[in-house]
Amino acid sequence: MAKAFKLNYSTPTNNNQRISSNPRNRQIAQPGMNMGQDRQMQVVGGNGGNQFRQYAGQNARNPAGYNDVIGNQEEAGIQLQAEEYDLIAATADLDEIKKVNANCILMANLQQAST
Structure with a gap:
């Protein structure tokens, strides 16, 4: 004892x-190992009555894969967080942002060439 x-x-x-x-x-x-700050575990139903856990949190290494996860959650009827809706809106504007950036670079190069 x-x-x-x-x-x-x-x-x-x-x-x-x-x-x-x-x-x-x-x-x-x-230090630096507290995973609970940026991830939230969700229990997802379905799969023949079985439940499985899925991490919902920003994945900085693979944003395209993270976007797929969010899209799958939305299609499955899982309630998304406000941050995830913001990310969906930001990715929808990504093509427009790329065009604007390309135009800005082109204009800067033209301006530099003209001086």
Whole structure:
């Protein structure tokens, strides 16, 4: 008993360590590893009555794939967050933005060539 008490309640070497009486729930807090700030887990129904989890959060490495996820969620009737609607609106204007950027670059090059 004393050994178990000492094991669970001894002073941790890492000041960020969280002690729990259940050894399976022990976690060590590490800077930059808090995933809960930018991701929200959604439980999605369907799939023959089974449920699966899907992360809804901005994926900066693969925005095209993230847009596909949002489109699939919208088609499946999953309620989207305001940020996701903003992203849909921004991607709809992406072609227009590319044209404007190309025109600005062209005008800057013409102006530089004329001086």
